[in-house]
Amino acid sequence: MSAPTTPRAPLGSGAPRGSRPRRTRRAPRAPHTAASAGPRLLGRVAVNAIVGLSVLYTLLPVLWLLLASAKNRGALFRSDLLSLGDFSFADNLAALFAMEDGIYGRWYLNSLLYAVAGAAVSTMISVACGYAFDKYRFRGKEKLFGLVLAGVMVPPTVLALPLYLMASEVGLVNTFWSVFIPVLFNPFGVYLGRVFSQGYVPDEVLEAARVDGAGELASYFRVALRMLGPGLVTVFLFQLTAIWNNFFLPMVMLSDQKLFPVSLGLYVWNSAAVVTPDYYPVVISGSLLAVLPLIAAFVLLQRHWRSGLTAGSVK
Numbered sequence: 001m002s003a004p005t006t007p008r009a010p011l012g013s014g015a016p017r018g019s020r021p022r023r024t025r026r027a028p029r030a031p032h033t034a035a036s037a038g039p040r041l042l043g044r045v046a047v048n049a050i051v052g053l054s055v056l057y058t059l060l061p062v063l064w065l066l067l068a069s070a071k072n073r074g075a076l077f078r079s080d081l082l083s084l085g086d087f088s089f090a091d092n093l094a095a096l097f098a099m100e101d102g103i104y105g106r107w108y109l110n111s112l113l114y115a116v117a118g119a120a121v122s123t124m125i126s127v128a129c130g131y132a133f134d135k136y137r138f139r140g141k142e143k144l145f146g147l148v149l150a151g152v153m154v155p156p157t158v159l160a161l162p163l164y165l166m167a168s169e170v171g172l173v174n175t176f177w178s179v180f181i182p183v184l185f186n187p188f189g190v191y192l193g194r195v196f197s198q199g200y201v202p203d204e205v206l207e208a209a210r211v212d213g214a215g216e217l218a219s220y221f222r223v224a225l226r227m228l229g230p231g232l233v234t235v236f237l238f239q240l241t242a243i244w245n246n247f248f249l250p251m252v253m254l255s256d257q258k259l260f261p262v263s264l265g266l267y268v269w270n271s272a273a274v275v276t277p278d279y280y281p282v283v284i285s286g287s288l289l290a291v292l293p294l295i296a297a298f299v300l301l302q303r304h305w306r307s308g309l310t311a312g313s314v315k
Contacts, residue, residue, distance in 0.1 A: 062291065076281065115243040122184045127231060148187045163252075176259060237298065269283050
């Protein structure tokens with residue numbers, strides 16, 4: 001008789017029955033190669049190049065203005081702005097404020113009055129209107145706000161002629177009020193006022209103020225207006241820039257040079273420089289001084305402006 005044979009395990013089974021299969025380790029991930037890092041580096045270079053070009057596009061005109069305002073007329077005509085000679089910044093400033101009996105100083109004060117006072121009053125009106133559109137219910141509210149949005153899309157130059165005809169009817173042409181009154185109403189400021197009111201003024205706070213006995217005006221001036229501080233600064237900066245750079249409306253409304261803003265006065269001098277080259281240095285120096293108030297306003301109010309622009313971003 002043949003000896004009994006023991007059963008063999010199935011071919012390919014490397015472990016006894018009931019044991020768990022052994023886990024195999026994954027191969028370590030290969031480090032980033034130069035081929036994968038290449039597109040990232042190229043993207044960074046492209047972004048930095050675009051940012052650098054944008055900075056140059058913004059700063060080069062200001063740099064040219066700063067260099068040109070320090071040169072005399074001969075250096076300007078020779079386009080010799082980088083030389084260390086022909087430095088006459090103080091002489092240019094003296095000539096600027098002495099030209100035509102110092103009328104440039106009058107233009108500068110006019111621009112400050114138009115821009116600062118107009119932007120302040122316009123900001124208060126715009127934010128109050130935006131607050132009313134947000135917090136109150138009245139008939140035709142959304143239709144009226146639609147008209148406000150339509151007004152945002154209308155260019156200011158289109159309204160210059162109708163405003164001139166209206167001012168002519170009431171006898172305000174060639175007066176301070178013909179330029180000051182139209183800039184007080186800003187549809188874009190009303191839109192921003194509503195956005196800031198939605199993002200900064202909770203309805204619960206106003207309800208608590210009313211429960212404590214505060215009226216609507218007291219709730220607005222004592223409670224809501226303090227919360228709308230960043231919005232006020234933002235609307236003020238936008239309106240300040242728009243009024244300071246306003247050119248076409250004063251040109252249509254005004255004929256008395258004593259009422260001109262800086263923008264219109266420098267335009268008149270630049271037109272005269274074609275015949276009288278002595279106006280070129282004073283026009284450049286005046287343009288440099290005309291930029292300073294806007295730079296100062298943005299630097300001083302930058303912190304509030306940044307917080308205002310991000311209103312409602314995490315709501």
